[in-house]
Amino acid sequence: MSDHSDYVIETVGLSKRYGRKLALDQLDLRIPRGRIHAIVGANGAGKSTLFRVLLGFLPPSAGTARILGRDSAALTPADRARIGFVNEEHTLPGWLRVSAVIAAQRRLYPRWDQRAFDEVISHYHVLPEQKVGQLSRGERAGLNLALALAQRPELLVLDEPTLGLDVVAKRAFLESLMYSNAADDCTVIYCSHQMEEIERVADNLIILERGRLKHMSAPDDFCARVTHWVADIPFKGPEPQRIPGLLQLQRLDGLHHYLVLDQDAQFEQFLRACGARSVQSMPVSLDRAVNSFLAKNHAAPAGTQA
Numbered sequence: 001m002s003d004h005s006d007y008v009i010e011t012v013g014l015s016k017r018y019g020r021k022l023a024l025d026q027l028d029l030r031i032p033r034g035r036i037h038a039i040v041g042a043n044g045a046g047k048s049t050l051f052r053v054l055l056g057f058l059p060p061s062a063g064t065a066r067i068l069g070r071d072s073a074a075l076t077p078a079d080r081a082r083i084g085f086v087n088e089e090h091t092l093p094g095w096l097r098v099s100a101v102i103a104a105q106r107r108l109y110p111r112w113d114q115r116a117f118d119e120v121i122s123h124y125h126v127l128p129e130q131k132v133g134q135l136s137r138g139e140r141a142g143l144n145l146a147l148a149l150a151q152r153p154e155l156l157v158l159d160e161p162t163l164g165l166d167v168v169a170k171r172a173f174l175e176s177l178m179y180s181n182a183a184d185d186c187t188v189i190y191c192s193h194q195m196e197e198i199e200r201v202a203d204n205l206i207i208l209e210r211g212r213l214k215h216m217s218a219p220d221d222f223c224a225r226v227t228h229w230v231a232d233i234p235f236k237g238p239e240p241q242r243i244p245g246l247l248q249l250q251r252l253d254g255l256h257h258y259l260v261l262d263q264d265a266q267f268e269q270f271l272r273a274c275g276a277r278s279v280q281s282m283p284v285s286l287d288r289a290v291n292s293f294l295a296k297n298h299a300a301p302a303g304t305q306a
């Protein structure tokens, strides 16, 4: 495969085992070049393990992993320079001045783009003479994003970049990402538990569960798979195990609320056959759709998931 593969990430039968724990389970994942791709999954789904294997920090137990067309196990420093990485820790030496960090990065990355850096950092009140340790968490996140984008990466991996930031700092982070011209030119992989962020930025939603790919589409298409039905059913209603595609069941104000996956108008017939006097369906937000899907599978024993 050449460097100019249509996929920035391609795994085939990728497994990673830590002793008895299978963190990636024969994962086949192809992420096309361009746009913003969100990877979501419950805690322990294997997201960090996937990045560690993709970036060559861990060897796979089976299968193959490629990033920007290169085998992850044999990445050179030049390959790594094509990849930007920002995680929630925003680790930079606290005693360094911002100006010294910029100078070091400029020497390190041949494609350093000062305009891209200035564009992103202008969203933050960061002064060159400040020490990294003096910056707020949100400013440090912004500095990391500016450094990563100025490197002009082909692929930018953001792993929970806004964890621990307040609402204002989260918004500043997202806006500086969305309005950056440098971000337009690269493929962004955004790993987060924050569905409202994903709703705002992502073009593609990838759901991982227990080390396997469970879903990949535009976020709206995933939302369309989940519907919320409200039924007025006297007495108990159907047994949960009889309800097709059930993700979540609630009883509120005497009405039965069902969140279900992949059900069409037939579901109304099912509810009526169960004695429903009135039935209404409504769309759900991405947050509810994804979280009910993840919660259902998280609670279910392996092998019985949706």
Ligand SMILES: Nc1ncnc2c1ncn2[C@@H]1O[C@H](COP(=O)(O)OP(=O)(O)OP(=O)(O)O)[C@@H](O)[C@H]1O
Pocket: 018, 019, 021, 022, 023, 041, 042, 043, 044, 045, 046, 047, 048, 049, 050
């Ligand atoms: N070094 C390790 N040794 C043993 N088990 C590990 C190790 N690292 C991860 N695991 C296990 O592998 C599974 C996947 O972990 P991973 O950190 O990749 O998940 P994650 O999706 O990134 O989770 P989170 O959202 O909580 O960060 C988990 O069950 C975890 O307990």
